[in-house]
Amino acid sequence: MEKFLVDLIGDNLITILIICVIPLLFLLPYALVAILAELKISAWIQDRLGPMRTGPWGILQPIAEVVKLLQKEDITPANASKLLFNIAPYVIFTGSYAAFAVIPFSSSFVPSNINIGIFYLLAVSAFAVVGILMGGWASNNKYSLYGAIRSVAQIISYEIPGAIALLAIVTFAGTMNLQLINQMQSGWFWNWFIFGGPGSAYKLFIIPFMIPLALTYFIATLAETNRTPFDIPEAESELVSGYHTEYSGMKFAMFFFAEYSNMFIVAAILTTLFLGGWNSPFNNFMQGPWWGAFWFITKSFFVVLLQIWIRWTVPRLRVDQLMYLSWKVLLPISIVCFFALGLYRMLV
Amino acid sequence: MSELRTIETEYSLLTDRLRVNVGPQHPSTHGVLRLEVVLDGEIVVDVIPHIGYLHRCFEKHAEAMTYPQVVPYVDRMDYISSMNNEWSYVMGVEKLMDIKVPERVEFIRVIMAELNRIANHQIAVATFGLDAGAFTPFLYFFRDREMILSIFEKTCGGRLLYNYFTVGGLNYDIYPTFVDDCLAVVKKVRETNAEVMELLIKNKIFIDRTANIGILPADVGINFGCSGPMLRGSGVPFDLRRVDNYSVYEKFDFEVCVGKGEVGSLGDCWDRNIVRMREMEESCKIIEQAVKNIPDGDVKAAIPKRVKPPVGEVYCRTETPKGELGYYIVSDGGLKPYRVKGRAPSFVNLSVLPEISKGYMFADLILILGSVDIVLGEVDR
């Protein structure tokens, strides 16, 4: 698709801009749908109906909320550090949006098909930490500061099991290019990496390592996106709403938007690495560039729904328990899986 | 001071202490309680509760009211278990006037008080779960509580503040389908409790969060005057329904639930919470036994024309969901009480909070506060 665009318009700034904007065109409607899903699923789980007044069955509720947030007064606390306070939400959003550069939406569309895709992802996903710390510190509020400190500790800790899980896949696939990893998983759904990837019957040995690896990555990403049970940075019962306590209006909307876009990013990575990316589960059935986008978004959205479902089920962990889980449970598991996959790659 | 020292030696990375005001407007202070928390990183060094934001001069008001007029004020003390509050006060005045209440009234009072106990414990467990971050059980409990409130509304017209018990009887009789409604509630409460046991109480994360947190040793609890699930959670089987055997409670077969330290140490948050869960079941049992044999009679038979107790004083205590609620009523022989003093269980239970929450983490403090189950209307009065 990039090639097509280049042929159409020419290799210039406009082409690059268009390619940059395409993920945003996807992200905006996605965020609305995700907010609606969050509202509705939480309501249904709790035997409620959820929003019902805006549009049929309340499907216009996210739009109403966005309009409300846009209209709200944009408050900057008097003693806040103005510059940092104002740019923090945009820094966070930039971090999550930058990750879209390497997400392969379909066999023929990935904004930037670079060879170090996974490395790039790891690099930019840590970018959000800066924004959170900025926002939390600049608010000049004790709750915000606590939220920011917790958030930084949490995200940095969970980067490690998450990164090792990614590394294991890199060793297994032998490439950091996400598009290539996707192509490896083509065919039936048992060719997905979560089921051992394509290969002979020997792969049965690595399935017991692949599934915990996927689970480890999923849990680590829950923590990275500050979702329950790891929403300690914004734990409402202790810290009111953590690092974005003082934000309102558009800047708050930015935080919100970044959270949902982050949710999609981690879901997309999980889909790409473990669930076959844009591949159809049924070999050539419904396969193709457009169908690829369909499968990719469907699978990713399924993972997002899973995150929402978990959020409304479990209570929240405590800070020390969170660290225990990261360093003493997820890290050993991911390392063991990493070695197992490496060994398999060496032997088979 | 000794605890401070252990904190300092154990966590040698000492930084500046931070003073955080939790409340009065905070999502999890259960009303308008303000906690001044001194934090060392995430560790709680000191907690200073500041109360009085909801002070409504109940005791002074009561001196200007006639005896029946105090009842609506009593309702507003612990506004989520009004029936139990009314009972304590009304029983005190009856003792003062030496009124024998008909059997039917006693049975209906027991049923109402136990229904209200279930409703109260539902809120207590629900908000405790909410403090731990589980939102869903909260709404399951509120869904069920609605059924109980409907029974109250059909009986006396009020959903939260009932003014149902009056000196010598009840203001209204029960309605025809009352028994069926009560049994439906009992069934639903059991269903939901079984579900919440699986969803929340037995959840590993929840156990990790609450076990071994906020341990209240039995002797400390007794010294601070704690009562109710707070004290029973520490393994002391002190339940006024059994200790005093007031009203007709000796006719019913029910257990006094105590904490056993199943998942952590005895007297931790989990124990206090499980005591509440089990008491709901015991209340269900009492209701089942009571609705079967409500005697006939007139609920208004013993209501005196003029409530004018002789000169004297009385202390009357009952077991409300929160603990021992007592009223000390002094009469000077007039139509208005000379003095009414309420011994509020929430207030006494809250006083132990600084004692049991030092040295735990900030997140634990919120949970400990939740497990005390306070209602600020009663703390401040």
Place this chain on the structure above:
Amino acid sequence: MKKYFYNIWLGLYTTLVGMKITFSHIFQKKVTIQYPDERYPIPDNARNRLYVNIDDCIGCNQCSNACPVNCITIETVKSLPTEDLGTTSTGQKKRLWVTKFDIDFAKCCFCGLCTFPCPTECIKMTTFFEYSEYNRNNLLYSFVNLTPEEIQAKKDQLAAYEKEAAEKKAAAKPAVDGETNKNS
């Protein structure tokens, strides 16, 4: 070591059990009532806004005395012996003009204590609860059906009658002390 793995398993297992429960709830019947469209059935004896049937009111002031928050204000004017105010639906004879019967619903605590002593059962609680106002003064309800002019007329009438009666008495008994004068 065994405990370590058991704990991990327990954490995973209990979470899955919880997820199963929440999943089953997605398809259950919802309990929300869409308020303005559907309504929760309010029982007839619900205690909401008070209603006073002023035609039955005999102005005995008992409800006002029973009220713990003093939200009921009643003023009455004696009727002349020649006037006939009729009887209430319970058959009691009315003797007073009720010139003021105000209930301040901003103060009312809906305890229902005023309804018990009423001898004619003219004050009662209704099931109507949607009467919120933007201005607190609008919550002061007046149940009197006399116009201010009529009330003034009644007061004048009574004053004139009393004056006349006092003069008559003074004429009949020239030697009166202050006390009986007050009583007249």
